Amino acid sequence: MKIGNIVVGQSGGPTSAINASLAGVFQAAKDLGAEKIYGMRHGIEGILKEEFINLSQTLGSDSKVQLLKITPSSALGSCRYKLPKVEKDEQTYQKIFDILKKYDISHFFYIGGNDSMDTIQKLSSYGARIGSNITFIGIPKTIDNDLPLTDHTPGYGSAAKYIAAATKEVIYDASVYPFPAVTIMEIMGRDAGWLTAASSLSRGEDCDGPDLIYLPERPFDVEQFVDNVKEKMSQKYAVVIAVSEGLRDATGTYICDSLASKKVDAFGHRQLECTGKALTNMLEVLHCKTRAIELNTLQRCAAHMLSKTDIDESFQSGYEGVMAASKGETGKMVTFHRISNTPYQLEYRLSDINLIANQQRSVPGKYITKGGTDVSDSIREYIEPLIQGEYTPQYKNGVPSYFRF
Amino acid sequence: MKIGNIVVGQSGGPTSAINASLAGVFQAAKDLGAEKIYGMRHGIEGILKEEFINLSQTLGSDSKVQLLKITPSSALGSCRYKLPKVEKDEQTYQKIFDILKKYDISHFFYIGGNDSMDTIQKLSSYGARIGSNITFIGIPKTIDNDLPLTDHTPGYGSAAKYIAAATKEVIYDASVYPFPAVTIMEIMGRDAGWLTAASSLSRGEDCDGPDLIYLPERPFDVEQFVDNVKEKMSQKYAVVIAVSEGLRDATGTYICDSLASKKVDAFGHRQLECTGKALTNMLEVLHCKTRAIELNTLQRCAAHMLSKTDIDESFQSGYEGVMAASKGETGKMVTFHRISNTPYQLEYRLSDINLIANQQRSVPGKYITKGGTDVSDSIREYIEPLIQGEYTPQYKNGVPSYFRF
Numbered sequence: 001m002k003i004g005n006i007v008v009g010q011s012g013g014p015t016s017a018i019n020a021s022l023a024g025v026f027q028a029a030k031d032l033g034a035e036k037i038y039g040m041r042h043g044i045e046g047i048l049k050e051e052f053i054n055l056s057q058t059l060g061s062d063s064k065v066q067l068l069k070i071t072p073s074s075a076l077g078s079c080r081y082k083l084p085k086v087e088k089d090e091q092t093y094q095k096i097f098d099i100l101k102k103y104d105i106s107h108f109f110y111i112g113g114n115d116s117m118d119t120i121q122k123l124s125s126y127g128a129r130i131g132s133n134i135t136f137i138g139i140p141k142t143i144d145n146d147l148p149l150t151d152h153t154p155g156y157g158s159a160a161k162y163i164a165a166a167t168k169e170v171i172y173d174a175s176v177y178p179f180p181a182v183t184i185m186e187i188m189g190r191d192a193g194w195l196t197a198a199s200s201l202s203r204g205e206d207c208d209g210p211d212l213i214y215l216p217e218r219p220f221d222v223e224q225f226v227d228n229v230k231e232k233m234s235q236k237y238a239v240v241i242a243v244s245e246g247l248r249d250a251t252g253t254y255i256c257d258s259l260a261s262k263k264v265d266a267f268g269h270r271q272l273e274c275t276g277k278a279l280t281n282m283l284e285v286l287h288c289k290t291r292a293i294e295l296n297t298l299q300r301c302a303a304h305m306l307s308k309t310d311i312d313e314s315f316q317s318g319y320e321g322v323m324a325a326s327k328g329e330t331g332k333m334v335t336f337h338r339i340s341n342t343p344y345q346l347e348y349r350l351s352d353i354n355l356i357a358n359q360q361r362s363v364p365g366k367y368i369t370k371g372g373t374d375v376s377d378s379i380r381e382y383i384e385p386l387i388q389g390e391y392t393p394q395y396k397n398g399v400p401s402y403f404r405f
Numbered sequence: 406m407k408i409g410n411i412v413v414g415q416s417g418g419p420t421s422a423i424n425a426s427l428a429g430v431f432q433a434a435k436d437l438g439a440e441k442i443y444g445m446r447h448g449i450e451g452i453l454k455e456e457f458i459n460l461s462q463t464l465g466s467d468s469k470v471q472l473l474k475i476t477p478s479s480a481l482g483s484c485r486y487k488l489p490k491v492e493k494d495e496q497t498y499q500k501i502f503d504i505l506k507k508y509d510i511s512h513f514f515y516i517g518g519n520d521s522m523d524t525i526q527k528l529s530s531y532g533a534r535i536g537s538n539i540t541f542i543g544i545p546k547t548i549d550n551d552l553p554l555t556d557h558t559p560g561y562g563s564a565a566k567y568i569a570a571a572t573k574e575v576i577y578d579a580s581v582y583p584f585p586a587v588t589i590m591e592i593m594g595r596d597a598g599w600l601t602a603a604s605s606l607s608r609g610e611d612c613d614g615p616d617l618i619y620l621p622e623r624p625f626d627v628e629q630f631v632d633n634v635k636e637k638m639s640q641k642y643a644v645v646i647a648v649s650e651g652l653r654d655a656t657g658t659y660i661c662d663s664l665a666s667k668k669v670d671a672f673g674h675r676q677l678e679c680t681g682k683a684l685t686n687m688l689e690v691l692h693c694k695t696r697a698i699e700l701n702t703l704q705r706c707a708a709h710m711l712s713k714t715d716i717d718e719s720f721q722s723g724y725e726g727v728m729a730a731s732k733g734e735t736g737k738m739v740t741f742h743r744i745s746n747t748p749y750q751l752e753y754r755l756s757d758i759n760l761i762a763n764q765q766r767s768v769p770g771k772y773i774t775k776g777g778t779d780v781s782d783s784i785r786e787y788i789e790p791l792i793q794g795e796y797t798p799q800y801k802n803g804v805p806s807y808f809r810f
Contacts, residue, residue, distance in 0.1 A: 010581075014577070014578050042581075042582070071577070072574050072577050073574075073577035073578045073580070073581055074581045077581050077582070078581040078582060079582065080582065161804070164803070164804045165709050165805050166703060168804060168805070168807070169477050169478075169706040169707060169708060169709070169805075170702055170703065170706065172477050172478035172706055172807065173419050173477065173478045173702045173705065174702070175478070176415075176447075176478055176482050176483040177447070177482070177484065177485065178446075178450065178482065201804055204801060204802065204804070204806065205809075206807050206808070206809045207809070291702070293701045293702060293703065294698075294699065294701075295703075297575055297578045297696070297698060298571060298575065298698065298703065300578065301578040302574060304574070304709075305709050384802055384803060387804070388802075388803045390800065395795065396609060397789055397793075398566055398712065398789060398792035398793045399566070399569045399570050399573060399606055399607060399792070400570050400574075401609065401611055402573070402577065402611050402612075404611045404612070
């Protein structure tokens, strides 16, 4: 079965796995004999500007595809562009479909998170309205792991693996002195605590893990927090705490905003601050050494320590997307369905994009324990299979080497 | 040649390599037939409190020594204790020597940086004064690479490797959007810029490296900085800058202090802030997205990506220290001497502790270029051999596993 020309784009925040999905799309399209495989520069903006990369040329060798697979960030470039509603701006839609026609595109693939699936939804429904034959398929991507209808998302496993490893290393580093000290690790996830929960996987024979873990799924109370820390400090010197960047108080205000609201710098500028730093300031009353560590973008691009499981699944999700499109599927996203945990088995299916776009999936309450200060042991069963295995980087002069267009 | 009982301690900030030196001391002492090999808990404080670990028992198997070698942080615990001057408090010295006598110690080893070498200096000269036969040998350790008389220091290579890799990954992550953005990476080193300079090793065919690099060896001018950034932004969207945490203005005031001096939080507390964050605030005038990434302790404990060269040398420095002590050497530190660069060859020697303690070694001016906004290509020849090779972590359930007493 030979397919027509395809175009693929990447959108939203980069991850360590989004290029693996791109490699999967490319490989499947190549295997199915696609004549032209285009990459759009900076997502949908690349369509509107007709900025394409001819992937058949630039990814000519298998070794390049392999290197792309383990390269972090969005090799095609990304965007934060959200399509307007068709009622408000049909011209943009017409322009996109004109350009897709000009390049004789049969299949459109978009790798991304919530917002990107909104793009797939809008384009596929507009396509249906005008009777277009072009198929539109979404390939999931987000370290946040917050897309609905899928067991997990590509990119999450590698970020979770890095977070678990970094947490253990930070705990080792923080625990050397015989005096009280509090370290707060701030982990990504504005609305969902999946990444912060992964810090618990640092626990094992060699490490006790974080002493306290706070997810954004529970309202955060600063006074209660200080009390929790005090209690831990009565038991040990080095207290290490994992917090989500998205912690909010009972009114729904982000902690980083509520604590930083009156702050100005030497030049009178309002100060924005990270949650971890704001919380260490709240611990001044404890008169001990404090440190805030923000994992920042390091947690989403640490391709020097990928989860093999995550990268292989990310590749496969791209591959399956193309296979589905070749059978005429459209307006769908590839989703992951866990068949069993021991042994870990996964099935790839398709889900209606209308049930996914702009939706979010939080950490279920069953995983949140000890009054919202920890996660359950059972969440390990969920996360652990996703961080298994490694891809050794291709070192060059002592530093990992990656693919660049 | 059989040696008597030994005691070994770790001091100062932890690194990824300080346990490799401990493993080297242990292995040499074992090979030389030491009867008792003690580890002091929390450095010199462990002596004063008689808190020892019997390493012969706890490190009984070769596999444990191997695991210790690749374990980050200070397994024995560390301290920030600085010995008083003997004129002011001779009692403390008497107490230390009484305890060393009680445990029949022949050789004392201290693994650490500037302050730790001060301890070796004081104890060895006091020992000489009272006619003690105990030898005192310092094993160098600091990621800062700022000890004199040694080509480089154990721990630097692994930190430099991590920094080079993280810089490349951050640049990949920061470069995906088609709009202006500035990312500032803050790297450790209060007085010496060796670590910040290592960010330049991210440069290669696949990465242009940081656009600007500022070391603490040059006075930092905020206005000039903003101009430098403006110029870079006229050439490209994503500007990535590496700065040392220890940047100071012409008066010698740390930038993080001078910019943060008037800041208070919502509760009126004075705000301490990192250099990178303070500098992003200065870029508000450019009206673009900014982000500060502080590598923080992640850069000194990232044992999931060690430099094999560094770890092997760190082990060997401990080993050589014991060999030297067994020959009666005292009041010395093990130093590294580079015999050749191609092929890279190193020789271990001993240097007089009086020439090392409390001294610092900065990045020479020849390596600092472009008006203090970059480092020369030639610094690569110096750093690159130190980051070669890797040790694959011992993964357990998907996460690196380490040694713990």
